[in-house]
Amino acid sequence: MSLIELHDLCKTYNTAAVPVRAVRNVSLQIEKQEFTAIVGPSGSGKTTLLNLIGGLDKPTGGSIFVEGKDIATLKANDLIDFRLHHIGFVFQAYNLIPVFTAKENVEFIMLLQGVSKAKREQRALELLESVGLGDRVNSFPTQLSGGQQQRVAVARALASRPSFVLADEPTANLDSHTAGALLDMMAQLNREFEMTFIFSTHDPRVIKRAHRVVTLEDGAVKSDIRQNEAAEGTE
Amino acid sequence: MYLTLSWRNLWRNKKRTLIAAASVFLAVLVAVVMRSMQIGSYAYMISSSVKFYTGYMQVQGNGYWENRSLNNSITLSEKQRAEIAQIPHVTSVVPRLEAFSLVSFGRVTKVAQVTGVDPATENNMTELKKRLVQGRYLTESPGGVLIAQGLADLLHVSVGDSVVLYGQGYHGVIAAAMLPVAGIVKFPIARMNNTMVFLTLTNAQDIYSTDGRITSLAVMLDDVRNQTDVFNALRSLVCDRYTLMTWEEMMPDLVQGIALDNASGLIMLIILYLVIAFGVFGTVMMMTTERAKEFGVLISVGMKRKRLIWVTTLETIFLAFLGAVSGAVVSLAVITYFHYHPIPITGSAASMFELLGVRPIFYFSTDPGLLINQALVVLLITLATALYPLFFIKRLQPVQAMHG
Numbered sequence: 175m176s177l178i179e180l181h182d183l184c185k186t187y188n189t190a191a192v193p194v195r196a197v198r199n200v201s202l203q204i205e206k207q208e209f210t211a212i213v214g215p216s217g218s219g220k221t222t223l224l225n226l227i228g229g230l231d232k233p234t235g236g237s238i239f240v241e242g243k244d245i246a247t248l249k250a251n252d253l254i255d256f257r258l259h260h261i262g263f264v265f266q267a268y269n270l271i272p273v274f275t276a277k278e279n280v281e282f283i284m285l286l287q288g289v290s291k292a293k294r295e296q297r298a299l300e301l302l303e304s305v306g307l308g309d310r311v312n313s314f315p316t317q318l319s320g321g322q323q324q325r326v327a328v329a330r331a332l333a334s335r336p337s338f339v340l341a342d343e344p345t346a347n348l349d350s351h352t353a354g355a356l357l358d359m360m361a362q363l364n365r366e367f368e369m370t371f372i373f374s375t376h377d378p379r380v381i382k383r384a385h386r387v388v389t390l391e392d393g394a395v396k397s398d399i400r401q402n403e404a405a406e407g408t409e
Numbered sequence: 410m411y412l413t414l415s416w417r418n419l420w421r422n423k424k425r426t427l428i429a430a431a432s433v434f435l436a437v438l439v440a441v442v443m444r445s446m447q448i449g450s451y452a453y454m455i456s457s458s459v460k461f462y463t464g465y466m467q468v469q470g471n472g473y474w475e476n477r478s479l480n481n482s483i484t485l486s487e488k489q490r491a492e493i494a495q496i497p498h499v500t501s502v503v504p505r506l507e508a509f510s511l512v513s514f515g516r517v518t519k520v521a522q523v524t525g526v527d528p529a530t531e532n533n534m535t536e537l538k539k540r541l542v543q544g545r546y547l548t549e550s551p552g553g554v555l556i557a558q559g560l561a562d563l564l565h566v567s568v569g570d571s572v573v574l575y576g577q578g579y580h581g582v583i584a585a586a587m588l589p590v591a592g593i594v595k596f597p598i599a600r601m602n603n604t605m606v607f608l609t610l611t612n613a614q615d616i617y618s619t620d621g622r623i624t625s626l627a628v629m630l631d632d633v634r635n636q637t638d639v640f641n642a643l644r645s646l647v648c649d650r651y652t653l654m655t656w657e658e659m660m661p662d663l664v665q666g667i668a669l670d671n672a673s674g675l676i677m678l679i680i681l682y683l684v685i686a687f688g689v690f691g692t693v694m695m696m697t698t699e700r701a702k703e704f705g706v707l708i709s710v711g712m713k714r715k716r717l718i719w720v721t722t723l724e725t726i727f728l729a730f731l732g733a734v735s736g737a738v739v740s741l742a743v744i745t746y747f748h749y750h751p752i753p754i755t756g757s758a759a760s761m762f763e764l765l766g767v768r769p770i771f772y773f774s775t776d777p778g779l780l781i782n783q784a785l786v787v788l789l790i791t792l793a794t795a796l797y798p799l800f801f802i803k804r805l806q807p808v809q810a811m812h813g
Binding site (some may be wrong): 225228230231251254255257258259263265269271272273274278281282283285286287330334 | 417703709716
């Protein structure tokens with residue numbers, strides 16, 4: 175059983191003028207520990223596909239199985255619970271809670287899961303250490319650079335011990351050097367913690383490092399290429 | 410951590426939070442001070458009016474209020490009076506015998522309301538002695554009458570002269586007496602100043618042959634708020650043998666005047682509440698809508714809507730408490746100050762008050778209920794604005810919210 179299975183997935187937006195088919199009959203299997211990039215031009219359906227996989231949006235056709243569970247059939251509250259326990263999110267604009275410190279941002283997800291204070295504090299510190307921010311745990315987002323904020327976002331995504339991490343254009347707001355360092359870190363987490371990453375991206379640096387590149391065009395899969403992992407040697 | 414999140418969220422925009430809290434603070438302050446002045450002035454007006462003559466309530470013979478005849482007078486023994494005086498919150502009981510008679514001096518005769526009073530208790534209640542402008546106050550011996558200044562002028566009588574009282578006593582007995590004028594008293598109300606004659610109760614009972622009977626027993630209380638309790642206790646003591654009249658029944662004009670003023674005060678309060686409600690609502694709305702993306706992210710990463718609603722509600726609670734509690738504390742200080750330093754009324758308004766025999770001041774109530782009620786109302790209005798984030802979050806679509 176694959177970690178994620180998409181069968182004939184469709185998403186159509188019924189706009190006032192004409193229906194927009196954002197995702198068209200996408201079928202994919204994503205295995206555990208894959209480092210997958212979903213690429214394509216703007217409007218190709220990358221973000222919509224990511225939203226569907228993340229349970230943020232409901233498909234208009236087909237099915238999405240995550241660890242064998244059809245998430246398209248889950249009710250709204252169950253979906254929130256499912257996301258909390260199975261999916262880590264990294265957003266393009268980091269989207270940290272501005273009034274929380276780095277440590278509190280990471281802890282917060284565990285608070286939602288009901289983890290005890292001592293355990294969540296310990297794990298938050300470990301995660302921040304592992305993303306290289308051990309010395310900035312008490313900094314607020316505004317006191318951190320874009321790259322550092324995105325690292326906190328990655329730590330937050332991992333805090334809930336998710337089955338996989340969905341990263342929507344995670345390097346789009348970062349300079350080349352910072353983006354490279356972030357990707358190195360994610361690749362390391364992928365290897366060391368066997369964490370599955372799924373990116374939507376335009377960034378050639380991400381594409382270059384991905385094990386697998388799924389290209390979308392007009393909402394449909396144009397190509398699905400598995401790359402060797404030699405690219406990681408560039409770390 | 411939710412508390413921390415809410416508290417810190419509140420201070421993300423310090424100026425806006427302070428302005429919103431200040432509006433709640435001002436609402437509580439204005440509402441409490443306004444109501445304190447109104448309620449305080451009503452209480453003062455009532456207390457002054459009842460002290461002036463009627464008392465908070467009176468025990469009368471059945472039918473006396475409608476037909477002021479000595480035939481409707483009552484007998485209240487010393488024991489019964491003592492029992493009434495011992496009812497909690499009763500501060501004094503004042504017996505009176507009232508009769509309408511002719512008063513003559515020389516060739517002039519006028520109709521007067523002759524009132525027999527116990528000099529000591531009457532003075533405790535109405536401060537009749539303070540109204541003396543000439544002569545001395547009533548004593549059992551030597552006897553005599555106090556005559557209102559307007560009536561004295563009409564009769565051309567002065568202290569030391571003797572006036573003749575002539576009227577009808579109990580059950581048609583002729584009542585007549587010649588009594589010296591011991592003193593002249595002045596009343597601010599013309600109707601009273603032109604008609605009142607006072608003599609001692611025992612003297613009046615002799616003249617009118619009432620044999621210890623009285624027409625009314627005025628009852629004074631420590632606070633108007635205890636009126637119902639005292640009324641009920643008094644009712645159980647006197648049963649249906651006598652009629653109990655409250656000051657509201659005896660002074661309907663005063664009741665109507667207060668009701669009218671109170672209604673206008675309440676309208677002002679409602680307007681104030683509405684202004685505050687819209688002000689706070691605007692702030693809460695801004696605090697909510699500008700964070701739509703953040704809410705979308707929080708729901709996306711696994712925060713349940715009800716938890717998010719709780720966090721935003723906590724923010725409103727903090728805001729409301731901040732304003733309401735500080736408003737209540739400052740209000741308490743303000744009304745306590747004015748309670749002990751009432752604002753004097755000047756000009757024509759003062760004359761009106763004086764005409765009614767009331768000291769021309771704005772009196773402030775320090776009733777804790779008033780403070781709590783106003784703070785609670787403003788608090789509840791503020792909390793009601795938390796409904797906006799509730800509906801906003803319930804309807805929020807995280808994907809749309811995150812993409813603006």
